Each structure stands twice: as structure tokens, then as C-alpha cells.
Amino acid sequence: MLSAFQQFFTGRPTIEIARDLLGKLVTYDGPDGRTGGYIVECEAYLGENDSASHAYNGRRTGYSESLYGQPGNIYLYQIRGHYCFDIVVQDTEEPQGILLRGLEPAINPDVMVHHRGISGVNVTNGPAKLVQALGIHSRQLDGQPMEGNQLTVDLEKFKIPREIITAPRVGVNLAGKDGAAPQRFYVAGNPYVSGIRKRDMDLKTQGWRA
DNA sequence: GTCATGATGGTCT
DNA sequence: GACCATCATGACG
Numbered sequence: 001m002l003s004a005f006q007q008f009f010t011g012r013p014t015i016e017i018a019r020d021l022l023g024k025l026v027t028y029d030g031p032d033g034r035t036g037g038y039i040v041e042c043e044a045y046l047g048e049n050d051s052a053s054h055a056y057n058g059r060r061t062g063y064s065e066s067l068y069g070q071p072g073n074i075y076l077y078q079i080r081g082h083y084c085f086d087i088v089v090q091d092t093e094e095p096q097g098i099l100l101r102g103l104e105p106a107i108n109p110d111v112m113v114h115h116r117g118i119s120g121v122n123v124t125n126g127p128a129k130l131v132q133a134l135g136i137h138s139r140q141l142d143g144q145p146m147e148g149n150q151l152t153v154d155l156e157k158f159k160i161p162r163e164i165i166t167a168p169r170v171g172v173n174l175a176g177k178d179g180a181a182p183q184r185f186y187v188a189g190n191p192y193v194s195g196i197r198k199r200d201m202d203l204k205t206q207g208w209r210a
Numbered sequence: 211g212t213c214a215t216g217a218t219g220g221t222c223t
Numbered sequence: 224g225a226c227c228a229t230c231a232t233g234a235c236g
Contacts, residue, residue, distance in 0.1 A: 043228070052228065063221055080229050081218035099228060118231095128229055171228055198211070 002071065005147045008155055009071035009089045014096045017089050018044040019185050023159040023208070026103060029150040030135035035112050037124060037133075038159050040207070041102030041186035041193045043169045045086070047095045051177035052169060055095035066143040067095035074151060076142040082128030083136060087146070087153070101170070101184075103130045104192045104206065111135070125194045160209040163188035170194065 002010070009017060027036035045053040047067075054064040054077075066075040067088055075086035075097050086097035103124040105112050112133040113119045124130040136151070146152040167184045174180055186193045189202030 045228075054228080061222070077228090078220060079218095079227055081220080082229050084228065086228085097228095101228090122231095126229070169228070173227095 003147060005155065006070060006072045006145075009087065010091050014044045014046055014089050014098065015183065015185075018042050018098045018183075019164055021087070021098060021153070022161050022164060022185060022187055025106065025154040025157040026100070026134075027107060027152055027154060028134040028136065032111055032115070032135050034107055035105075035115075035134045036107035037103030037105045037109075037112070037130070037192075039100060039102070039153075040104050040190040041100075041184070043099045043101060043185070044183040045097045045099060046178075046183070047090070047097075050181075050183075052172040052179060052181075053095070053097075060095075064095070067097055068093055069143060070145060072146050074141050074144050074146055074149070076131075076136070076139050078139065079128075083131045083139070084127040085131050085136070085151075099127055100130060101127045101194050102186065102190070102192045103133070104190060105133070121191045123192075125192045125196075127194075161187040162205060162207055162209045 021039050024039050047055050048058050055067050069088050070092050071089050073088040075088050086099050088097050090096045115135050116123050116133050124133045141151050165186050165188045166182045168180045169184045172179050187207040189207035191201045
């Protein structure tokens with residue numbers, strides 16, 4: 001039996017869940033205190049039929065095992081010496097996930113700046129950057145449910161994007177079958193979206209509805 | 211301000 | 224021994 005929290009992450013297309021996650025508040029209770037921010041950018045990975053997914057063609061290893069877990073679980077993995085954070089979606093044995101790529105710092109931003117050793121939008125405008133900013137530096141939470149966890153997402157506290165942009169995903173092989181698939185979503189104009197140009201930033205509203 | 215390149219470290223074949 | 228869902232830096236405009 002799934003909790004109401006878990007049901008948010010299943011029972012509808014992953015793309016729809018990803019768009020719905022924009023504006024939700026991610027929080028982490030770590031040794032240096034509480035950190036967190038609003039999701040401004042994410043990408044959908046559609047499992048066994050998605051050539052950019054870690055589970056493409058049913059590939060299943062210890063490394064990516066967490067993708068096969070319950071909806072709302074944590075998939076924390078390492079790539080090129082950096083950690084990235086996915087939220088597992090869809091039911092058990094259906095290995096789909098949503099990669100968080102950008103956060104707008106909201107809880108103790110000064111601590112997040114300290115974790116990164118750099119200030120400005122570079123604190124959280126990338127998947128490995130936001131994980132480091134939160135204060136996570138191991139795979140300890142990989143495979144755990146988010147509900148009641150020190151790392152979780154607050155579905156009650158959220159902002160509403162004025163406009164959502166859809167685009168191809170970042171860092172995936174464009175020549176691959178689904179390399180150019182429009183499965184990246186972000187809040188238009190928010191400065192913490194990775195790779196956004198300065199002239200495209202909306203510094204007044206940061207892309208949120210009033 | 212925009213683009214190209216090297217460093218990075220664990221996992222898989 | 225190669226592959227990467229990345230990042231920081233340094234060159235050029």
C-alpha cells in the first residue's frame with residue numbers, strides 16, 4: 001500500500017510528474033544544519049525504453065538498482081567524481097526517474113554557499129552542484145524512501161512557475177535514439193537554471209507567479 | 211559573456 | 224581499459 005506521498009510519484013506519466021515537481025521545496029537535515037531550495041529544473045528518464053537512461057534495455061546492476069525501487073525513493077549516484085540526485089518514480093520494477101538539475105536556495109542559503117565555496121547562481125545551477133550545496137557527499141541515502149527522511153521534498157510548500165520551458169536533456173549523446181527527446185523542464189527566467197544566459201534571466205520575478 | 215578543454219573516480223565489460 | 228545524466232578554468236570576443 002502506497003502512502004499519499006508515494007502516490008504523487010506514480011500513476012501518471014513521468015513527464016507530468018517532472019513538470020509538477022518544478023517549484024516544490026527540497027530539504028536536507030545534515031550535520032551542518034538544515035538546507036534546501038525550490039526545484040527550478042529537472043529531467044525525466046523513462047527507463048528501459050529510453051536510450052539515455054541507466055536502465056536502458058533492461059540494464060540492471062548494483063549501481064542502478066535503486067531505480068527499481070518504490071516511487072518517491074532516492075537514487076543517489078556518482079558520475080565523474082560528482083554526486084547526482086534522482087527521485088525514483090513509477091511502481092517497483094519500473095525503473096524511471098527524475099534528475100534534479102537546479103534549485104533556488106531558500107533554507108540557510110549561507111550554509112549552502114559555504115558547502116560550495118562559491119557564491120551566486122553557481123551554488124546550485126547543476127545536478128552535482130546542488131547536491132554538494134545541500135551538504136551531501138556520499139551515497140549513504142541511495143535507495144532510501146524520501147518520506148520521513150533527512151533528505152526529502154515538501155509537497156505542501158511550493159511556488160508556481162509562470163512559464164515552463166521544455167528542452168532536450170543536457171549531457172546525453174544527441175545521436176542516441178532518445179538523445180534529442182524533449183524531456184528537460186525548467187522555470188523560464190529563473191537564474192538558477194543550468195546554462196541559462198544572463199539576458200534570459202528574469203531577475204524581478206525569477207520566473208514565479210506572483 | 212560564451213565556448214572549449216582537462217580533471218575527476220567509481221562502475222562495468 | 225573505457226565509459227559517463229559533470230564541473231571549473233582559461234582563452235577569445
